[in-house]
Amino acid sequence: MKIIIKEDVINREYVCFIKPNYIYLPFDERIKINTYIYKDDLIGNEYSPVSGFVRKTIILGDNKDKYFIVENDFKDRKRRNSVKYLPDNSLINIDKNIKYLIVNAIDTEPYVYVRRTLVKKMSSGILDIVDYIMEKYSIQRTIIAISDDYSYDMLNTYIGTYPKIKIIKVNNYYPVSNNNILLKELSIKKKNNIVNIEHLIDIYKIINNRTFNDTVLITIGGNILKKSINIIVKKGTLLKDVLSFLECKEKDYSLMRGGPLLGKIIKDANIVITENDYAFMLYKNNNPKEEECTLCGRCMDVCPQKLIPMFIMNNVNNQEGLKKLNINKCIDCGLCSYICPARINLRSYIDKAKDLVRNE
Numbered sequence: 001m002k003i004i005i006k007e008d009v010i011n012r013e014y015v016c017f018i019k020p021n022y023i024y025l026p027f028d029e030r031i032k033i034n035t036y037i038y039k040d041d042l043i044g045n046e047y048s049p050v051s052g053f054v055r056k057t058i059i060l061g062d063n064k065d066k067y068f069i070v071e072n073d074f075k076d077r078k079r080r081n082s083v084k085y086l087p088d089n090s091l092i093n094i095d096k097n098i099k100y101l102i103v104n105a106i107d108t109e110p111y112v113y114v115r116r117t118l119v120k121k122m123s124s125g126i127l128d129i130v131d132y133i134m135e136k137y138s139i140q141r142t143i144i145a146i147s148d149d150y151s152y153d154m155l156n157t158y159i160g161t162y163p164k165i166k167i168i169k170v171n172n173y174y175p176v177s178n179n180n181i182l183l184k185e186l187s188i189k190k191k192n193n194i195v196n197i198e199h200l201i202d203i204y205k206i207i208n209n210r211t212f213n214d215t216v217l218i219t220i221g222g223n224i225l226k227k228s229i230n231i232i233v234k235k236g237t238l239l240k241d242v243l244s245f246l247e248c249k250e251k252d253y254s255l256m257r258g259g260p261l262l263g264k265i266i267k268d269a270n271i272v273i274t275e276n277d278y279a280f281m282l283y284k285n286n287n288p289k290e291e292e293c294t295l296c297g298r299c300m301d302v303c304p305q306k307l308i309p310m311f312i313m314n315n316v317n318n319q320e321g322l323k324k325l326n327i328n329k330c331i332d333c334g335l336c337s338y339i340c341p342a343r344i345n346l347r348s349y350i351d352k353a354k355d356l357v358r359n360e
Helices: 114-136 149-156 179-185 197-209 239-245 298-302 309-314 319-324 335-339 346-358
Strands: 014-017 022-026 052-060 065-072 100-104 141-146 165-169 193-196 215-221 229-234 253-257 264-266 279-284
Touching: 014 239, 022 052, 100 114, 100 179, 100 197, 114 141, 114 149, 114 165, 114 197, 114 215, 141 149, 149 165, 179 193, 193 197, 298 309, 298 335, 309 346, 319 346, 335 346
Parallel strands: 014 229, 100 141, 100 193, 141 165, 215 279
Antiparallel strands: 022 065, 052 065, 215 229, 253 264, 253 279
């Protein structure tokens, strides 16, 4: 069983929120309050997307992480030569013994439109950077994998001048964006370098603008909104500020970090948006209750790895039993929870099972 993605639900437009008054950066004990931060300064493990003064510290998120609040002066001052290098293996992991590169331009989940929006925004730039990487690492051939006609047409407009790059449109279903499943869809058995299109954009910014990519494109969706919205925001922006910018006035809703299948419920919008975020979902609080498993087998039918999620749930505390159930083959696609008629959050049981096996 596959979830087919209908192209008529694709929203390729986007808005920008790239001038927040405040940015939130990881706490760094070397930095004092009222210190001036330059754009691209390394604070903790993050490059500052703005310049401005550190005003105070704050605790945020379910993990109670500590952050600096930086007041944006909107000047984007940088230290001289703050970005001195071109991409190398610290930015893109290329195995020099492999001659083929695969670019994953397929969105991670249904109702998330980040990667196809990036294709619209930067089609020629994407091909430029792929061409640069191929020359730098002596790569003979690159495949850009997409799953919708629009992305194919956009890239195909410029592909004529790049004979070593091939665009392949794969079947449009979930979870074809998973790298292992994508390789099967492409009928490629050998190991290959696979990079996501977001990573290419980061490299493109460094090469062309001599600055680290300071923004992230995310989809904000769910049944609270009239339609999904793609929005470009500064990394380190507070989600609460983004929702305020979008005039989301609804208060009684559940918030999910991620898409409808891979996302996880979080307590509130006081979280910092990072480069790893791609979607947030807002749902009306109807909170249907879980029922008992009826052993209908739908979770088993839908699993792309041929696992038996209901058995994993029943053996969640049985370490030896979990090994026999091949728990480590799970790709975290979330299809088992999505399809369950009893509304059981099977993925939460699988996460717990993985932790038990991992901590053996």
